[in-house]
Amino acid sequence: MSGSLLTQDKRTRARNAAEARFRSYGIVAIILALLALVWLLISILGNGLPAFRQTMLTFPVTLDAAVLDKADTRDPQALAKVTTITYGKLLSRALSAELAARGIDAGTLTDKDIGSLISEESAAQLRDKVLGDPGLIGSTITFQALATGRIDGYYKGRVTMETAAKDKNTSPEKLALADKMKDAGILAMRFNPGFILLPDASDKRPEAAGLGVAILGSAYMMIVVLLLSLPIGVAASLYLEEFAPRNRFTDLIEVNIANLAAVPSIVYGILGLSFFINFAGLPRSAPVVGGLVLVLMTLPRIIIPTRAALNAVPPSIRDAALGVGASRLQTVFHHVLPLAMPGILTGTIIGLAQALGETAPLLLIGMVAFVKDFPSAPPEGLFDPASALPVQIYNWTTRGDPGFVERASGAIIVLLVFLIIMNAAAIALRRRFERRW
């Protein structure tokens, strides 16, 4: 053996080179993953952020009693007979009157064409407003109406004068009129709370589609999942980890739990359909059924980390508690469970986050549906039809109107925000309360 320790021999150089190569593979892998993430975020944010802003028309509307309440009695039943078609005509007339008053030349466009710039949803919103407060009839109110999807798309770059010429749903004249209204201050892009608060809308009104029912439905399902899977999961893990004898039967249970965690989620949907709906007679499309199906799916995913957390509590703590005379129940509930709680909560939150993003099991129990009415408050509301966030994304991606592309991406942003909040909470809990021994 010759040579200095300070000069590397051939084998050392080869080993060092191998390490350098391995590090560079790792860096390349991370860069690839980051690039994929950045590309995903750019495409989603680019497509989806416009959904949070909406083109709106603001103009005065005279709620003419002769049109809305012919008998002039303000009788709620008579008022309810007036359909949205009447309100739609009222809005078109009000808008063209406003244009005339402001001296805006609508060119060859008729009242009906001008009305077609206003979303059909606005007629329904005006009707709801009047039915909610019949005293408004006879007065003039300033009304904020949604512009149709094509006008909105024009200001978001989706529609241009060239495409409008080929489009039977709009025309360059209408876009030109929209530009004039923008100059006059009637039309403006505003923040759109309706995207979060309004329910879904049909293919004819992409501008009015919102996530209200989906967010509520997801929240209801998460309540069911949390209330059922946390106590059942924790109780099952405590028994298996602290009390159960080790024999072939508990081994079998263990294998099954691990197995169930890997079962594709659609299988739980099939189970939910045959058991909860066909056998137990629960209603279709209801969050309670969706929640119960997700409970089944989440349970093994909660039991596994919970058992790991219980297992991580050192035996010395149990021994010490038992040594000073605590019963086994007291040992578990006074010492082991509190110490394992951060791990359990982390596992639960991650399980919930997974359940929040599931679509497949909801397909068979009728939640992948068009639901327009809000479910009522829980507990009754759990049995009313509702949608869910991932379902709403799926539904919107299959719609024909190009306006829904932006909506679907916007909904993905909302879902991602919820997931980030949940996962961040899980990490924060772990950081703050986790004990190492």
Add this chain to the structure above:
Amino acid sequence: MSLSKATVSALALVAATSMAAEARDQLQIAGSSTVLPYATIVAEAFGEQGSFPTPVVEGGGSGAGRKKFCEGVGEDTIDVANSSSRITQNDIDACAAAGVTQIMEVRIGYDGIVFASDINGPDFALTPTDVYLAIGGKIAKDGALVDNTAKQWADVNPALPKQDILAFIPGTKHGTREVFDIKVLEAGCKATGAYDLFVATSTEADEKAKEKDAATKCHTPRTDGASVDIDGDYTETLARLAANPQAVGVFGLSFYENNTDKLKVATVEGVVPSVETIANGSYPVSRPLYIYVKKQHIGVIPGLKEYVSFFVSDDMAGPDGKLAEYGLVPDPKLADTQAAVEAETEMGPLN
């Protein structure tokens, strides 16, 4: 302790679950994804009038919808099945076995099936013969059946663009495919003489079976990649077309009409597809759309009859109605349908 509280509330929830047999007050509808946009437009407008809650509308496909429809009678079964193809005898038998004996068949209008290509590409003027020669599995050549080897549309018909053949057609689970098979592929197959050759070479025993066998063979497109089945929705076809601008895709008329800025429609036998040409029958590739109503639920589930009457009313399904604006081809015999719904006429045996 919070854990025991949570457990108690969970138990209460389970108890509430087991006694949940409360009456359903909104309609449940499922079926064809072609009818889905029309059904949601009607459901939305129906709910908006305030007398009844907005019906819940699911997609899932015509066959799946009819299957759910035939699961039985009662609150936990759906009330209306949307279908882009007619109900089959199998479905009717399954319905009868489950106690669904009174079915109303309501034709809501017609849907056109169109060929469309990238807006910046060349124009296509197709006939069923061209389409069959381009994407049929085996074609007739000099009195014999040979594998289809056409490379470009111009090879099929010199009047067509010199462009590689690539067609996106609906997958076999779609109701649209059935119409495409019969009205395009089978028509082209018969016109080119391939059908007769299929019958002649069939190994089936009797004449009927031979014809059936020949039709099935006509419906089989080539498998060398020139014809691609799309199992997803039209949005997928559109995305594939954006990635392959030289391709031709099959769409529903309403989908095309909502994406006229991206798609250029092909004529079929010289006729441009539109609501008018389909309504007067000059555009050959169209089909009726149906909703099937469980008559036994009328009077049980509130709003069922009102919903169906509203669906076929002039404001919705009529020539100036909201559905026509979206692309539904109005039924010229709508008045008969309205009368049949009013009288709650059940459907007769299939002919």
